[in-house]
Amino acid sequence: MFDLDLLLQAVVSGLLLGGVYGLVAFGLSLIFGVLRIINFAHGAVMMLAMYATYWLFTLAGIDPYLSIVLTAPGFFVVGVLLQRVVIEPNRLAAEHNQLLLTLGLALFLENLALVLWQGDFRTVRPSYAGKFFPLGEAVVELPRLVACGGAVVMAAVLFVFLRRTDVGKAIRALAEEPEGALLMGINVSRIRAVAYGIGCGAVAVAGALVTPFFYVAPDVGESFNIMAFVVVVLGGMGNFVGALLGGFIVGLAESLGAALLPGSLKQLVVFAFFVLVLLFRPAGLFGGGRGR
């Protein structure tokens, strides 16, 4: 019954998958930390970024990884505009209204994609899309490894950005003490928009890194979004390193669950774990959450 090859493969693919969950979760975590909203539109923005990657590849022949140079700043701008036009005017509304607002935004964007590009599944196939290499008896898919590596790099970049730059320090100040930040002369409304923009830019990077081994469709964001929520809660809202570690934990739990348990129990493992963490460590496993 106990099969070492199977176990090795499950650990490898769990870690790779976990990196992707972490990647998607960064933006979500940042947006929550600063704006205090659960951004249900996150998966939809990722979907839009995947379409952007698809069209850049199909129409202009731009490699998905290279296209990040265009999509990340592009979606930063999209994020700033969304925050200015849709989120900011409702900032003082009741919390459930803000939830419904981002949910409505997600539905709007998904249906917009459905109208613009139909429900067709599209694929981006650069030359490396099908590449893989053996690791012992296990198989490592190259594009998934790149995405996982991208997650680690992005965690590091965001970490340094928040510690070393003025904007980063302002974001942290705002996340930790909104009123204090305001009193210190920080333009908090601008920082909120910047944070939302960075969140969208980060998920655009995630979308570009995922596209070579996945497919693009209007509801594709849902595949990653739910797990990203779990990851953010596990890692502690607003904690990047926690998000990355949370991603690895969820990916491993899911993959080992699939390998060792019968049927579709893998989701059960993840969500049982999720509920346990909420019960016993509501601020997240890595404590760094900046919950009020």
Next chain:
Amino acid sequence: MNRRAFLKAAGAAAVLSAGPVVVRAQGKEVKLGYILPVTGPLAFEAQLSLNGLQLAVDEINNAGGVKSLGGAKLTLLPGDTQNKVELGNSEAARLIDQGISVLIGPFSSLVAYSVRQVTEKNKTPFMLLAAVADNLTEGGLKYVFRVQPNGKAMATLTMNNMLEMARQANVAIKRVAMMHEDGNFGTTMGNHVEAFSGKLGYTLVQRIPYSLKSPDFTAELSKVKASKPDLLVISGYYGDSKIIAETASKLRIGVHALVGLANAAYSNPKFIADNRELTEQLFDGNYWHNPQSSRAKVVFAAYEKRFNSTLTSHGVQAYTVMHVIKDALERAGSTDRDKLRDALAKTNLADHILPQDAIKFDETGENVNASPALLQVQNGRPTVVGPARFAEAKPIFPVAKWHG
């Protein structure tokens, strides 16, 4: 007055005021109603069915209509369900009030399950279209008919076709693994493959239901590989089926064949065009037409000309259903719903474009000879390889590439 009553009243009023005008203008006509989700998430697929109905109606009318009714022309009355149960019921009731002889539709099994009560109460023949749930013909109903294979026929006949092919190739199929999406469709297929295992002498060594939204199937497929199956059967939709086939290929899954079961991707021309290398030699048991039929070629050409796209299996089914109705109208010589129902029950239609023998209904209204085709992607084209008498080409089996 509730919504349904309102619609009934409105429909009746419309008939009363419009009736005499129609009779004067057109002479004899046979009114047929369809209910399809022509708007909403299934709009694209519903349109494919509607095109098939329209093609057959035009063909019949241009050839002189229903002869036993003095050349009466067929008229299609539209109904939109938006894939909602309550709209299915109210649209069906409205169309029945407008005097249709037969109701056709409604695509989704959930809507069909409810609408069949409306048609039964109003003694109106109900020709199921695209709805495949096994239980739609259960319950002693008299007015429900289904031409296409239901879920059970789809699963059992596909497994049968596969095993027969293996026997011809002298390959033993003892161990079967199955992955299916965990919704109604996949679970039904999984249940039948499991129930059928004893009767056909294979063991179901793995049965893995999965969520459509799952972004990775590596661990599941590693588990499948470790159980050393001869065959991997997959009932899924588009994106999940793509990732499963890709991952199975990378893991060198080591089976004789990957077989789709009513799979939304594996015999889909677009999926094949997008994934040429991956899809080559994939099998799929699915709704199809009879490639040996010369009439099918004519129908495909006519469809291409009229709609500027290729006739799909949804269109084939709809086209066939319309001809089954026309055949019954000829024999009944009447638009009376009860006479028509009796004529439908006695259907024995050999001239059709499906991969099966004559269309006949059993006492529950199921087509006794309903059969899926076994397809294999060969040179980038879904090719019928079974049952043998309908095959266009010999199957390539076992498939060497899945052994890596």
